[in-house]
Amino acid sequence: MPKLERDGEVFVLHLDADNENRFHPDWLTVVEAALDEVDAATGPRALVTVGSGKFWSNGLDLDWLLANGDQYAAYLDRVHALLARTLASPVVTVAALNGHTFAAGAMWALAHDVRVMRSDRGFFCLPEVDLGLPFQQGMSDLLRARLTPATAHEAMTTGRRYGGEQARAAGIVDSVADADQLLAAAVDIARPLAGKANPARGQIKEMLYAQTLASLRTPTAG
Numbered sequence: 001m002p003k004l005e006r007d008g009e010v011f012v013l014h015l016d017a018d019n020e021n022r023f024h025p026d027w028l029t030v031v032e033a034a035l036d037e038v039d040a041a042t043g044p045r046a047l048v049t050v051g052s053g054k055f056w057s058n059g060l061d062l063d064w065l066l067a068n069g070d071q072y073a074a075y076l077d078r079v080h081a082l083l084a085r086t087l088a089s090p091v092v093t094v095a096a097l098n099g100h101t102f103a104a105g106a107m108w109a110l111a112h113d114v115r116v117m118r119s120d121r122g123f124f125c126l127p128e129v130d131l132g133l134p135f136q137q138g139m140s141d142l143l144r145a146r147l148t149p150a151t152a153h154e155a156m157t158t159g160r161r162y163g164g165e166q167a168r169a170a171g172i173v174d175s176v177a178d179a180d181q182l183l184a185a186a187v188d189i190a191r192p193l194a195g196k197a198n199p200a201r202g203q204i205k206e207m208l209y210a211q212t213l214a215s216l217r218t219p220t221a222g
Contacts, residue, residue: 001027004034009044009194010187011037014052021057023079023104024064031082038091045197046190047089049112050096050183056122057105073220079104080138084216086111087142087209090202092193096186097173103127107139110146110172116186117168119176123161130159138216145212147172 002021003014013034015021038047051057065075086093086108095101095112099122106124109115117124126143128135135143135156144152151170154160164176177185206213 022061044194046092046194059104115173117173141212
């Protein structure tokens, strides 16, 4: 399960490699509790999320969802809430993408303020078109808000897999780093921005992403 640690002003949420960091309800519970702890802290603070092994996150736990179809709407609402919470967070968030970042995992990465991707391994991908799955409205709005129109079109309609340098060139990630420097690079970005964590920053983001946040917060039809 994910584990939260603190390095001075920077909280580091280590995403467990088990189950490819898919959004199983138990996994979501641990992540939500970690975000609660960061929100409850006082003073300068920032958050870095990093995985281990081959995956940062592969998104929705489709196996769980298929076995629990009666909870479809509630489950999606919970995922949307995670995306909205991260997007509107007054705390600076940096995603250190150590490996594959797919589907709803890719959307959660985009909800972070900054993304640093491993340069030599791992892909960013929105495979929904190949899976025959349309995007939920809130997810679509998030992608369009955080990607350029050209990149959003390509990523959403072709399912292209972007390596680190390709993702940087497309504006999906802000920078790339070698595997052994990835976490340090993310922390170096987060630490000087920790003092920005205040209610006004949250209010600014609420206004900046008002339409996207409204879509993500709209309950899913059952």
